[in-house]
Amino acid sequence: MSPDLLSFDHPLTRLVVGLLCVFAFVGLNGLVLVWVERKVAGHVQLRPGPLHVGPYGLLQPIVDAVKLVGKQLAMPAGADKYLYWAAPLLAFAPVTVCFLPLPFDPNLAPMRLNIGLVLILAFSGLGVLSLILAGWGSNNKWGLLGAARAVAQSVAYEVPLLLAVMSVAITAGSLDLYEITSQQGGWPWQWYGVQNPLAFFIFLVCAVAETNRAPFDLPEAESELTAGFHTEYSGMGFGLFFLAEYANMIVVSGVAAALFLGGWQGPFLSGILWFLVKVYAILLLMIWMRWTYPRVRFDQLLNLSWKWLTPLAIIDLALVVIIKGIGG
């Protein structure tokens, strides 16, 4: 039996059950992703990765989590108490909302919204606020530099990201992720990512930058800013940032799968499985990139966005509009 959220009649019941499912999904996938990241990193680096805790080191993330929960929550002297603790919560909370409009399966969309895409983009934009608060509130110069970088990076990369998403929305004629997914087919040539590879590429690059992953992990750039905005965070304060990063990765991968890779659609397997396969394919790509490339410099990062990605995205959008106009 495939999971079916539509069997709940009242939309509020659907929302609450959906939210609970989202929490479970984020928590579980966060843990799995930590293990996958460490294991893939290990194999990329000629070492086995986590090995001893559980079979294939599968329980390693749980041990990590227990360690993080058990640690003292330290706060530096002179830090702004409220901002300092608000930041990790603010990093994590908006991400969970982003999962609500995601169509995991035809019957498994916690909240069908005709502006679902806007909701996701709006709430993922909130994430940068938490980085600013963390950097500012922790009264640390490295944190401040990291926060300053986060702002510039977020502003620079949201523009091409929105333009790339818009070109898909115009093609589909909808902002509802469910609608956009169902307009694509199960085979690769029916996907928007194949029909419009430029937008897909721009979206992927921007997604990596938006989630602050290497090679665009400048706000936390370990070798330059020690740990950037989360330098002063310990225990679960750091843990929430960590979890938020992984949750963000899942969100952008989910959006990418829905927008460009046909979402739940695919032959033979059930919808949710296809969706997860596509999400994890993108996640693995992001992990692979992180452990392969050096970090770009800050001005190079901004140049890439303003001089290359934004103009390309505008051209792509213009082409999409023209083709749509001709095609009727």
Next chain:
Amino acid sequence: MQAFDTAQLPRDPSSVRFEPGPTEDKLILSMGPQHPSTHGVLRILLELDGEYIVRAEPVLGYIHRMHEWMAEQKTYFQFMPNMGRVDYLHAMAWNWAYAGAVERLAGIEVPERGEHIRVAVTELNRISSHLLWWGAYLLDLGAFTPIMYAFDDREILLDILQAVTGSRLTYSYFTFGGVYNDVPEDFAPRCLAFTKHLRSRLPMYRDLVTDNVILRGRCEGIGEMDVDLARRYGATGPVIRGSGAPVDTRRAEPYSVYGKFDFRIPAYSQGDAMARYMVRMDELETSCDIIDQAVSNLPDGPCSAKAPKTLKPPKGEACYAVEGARGKILVHVRSDGGPKPYRVKLRAPGFSNLSVFCELARGTLLADAVSILGSLDLVIPEIDR
């Protein structure tokens, strides 16, 4: 201890002899002594305007261990193990510089086999130092993986050196008149196998890492230094060879049997971080060439000359310079005829190379400063001694 009273500070700023402090929009940032990319306990005081560096000032002395003073308290032999701890990444070269200076002072001749073994182990050690630098530098630039590959290669090399010397990092293998013990039977074939292995790996490193567009963007045109600047600060080793001057002690003042070997001194004229990077990558091949020549016709005979158990060199002084992985290492020993050195002066190449940093970092971004610092290949214990 008396509490620090701010009221006692002079109120008139002109009475303070410090340089003018930061203006309102400048940020003073203390990078280190605990910072992931200062590789140890170097501290750099940065004055930042946004992310641009207005002033960079290295602060030294966090790992000053008074090696030179220790030399005066010990006999010539007893000081030998200290040399492996000055620069733990190229311990053999420091061994050699000290042993060479004392041999010159006492007039001890090293047999041919001893010289060949010295050349081979020093070059092996140079490769291990360069490999570690390569991994650590890329770590500074945010690439996590290359250091694992570098360590994979380095492991083979350390196994060879362990079989010879008994230790894996802080070697104390040289003795006055040669080396402590002869190399094992399989030393030469193992060295040849290693150089073959490394040569097969270098093209992969070039394709995967050196030619990467992000790496090039982070290295090319960063920290440009012309040869005059390098000379003014006394920079040596790969740092000055990256500025276009092919200065190498092995060629300029040939010591030991280096004159017999055929090898190339790589030099690049760009003077940026990439040039220094390329010099080191080429030196890996150079060292492989030298090792091949040194071990493939290892002369027979003793590996060490007979030296008296309690060495008492005649009154006088002697210098000995060798080419370390970081530049010209020079040891100056002065004897008053007793069993202990009267004075030992260690010239660490890293100290001069670091002093260029203030000039190179000015006006660059913080990320570039990290790249420049990494490209100078600093070992802090060597700088502080």
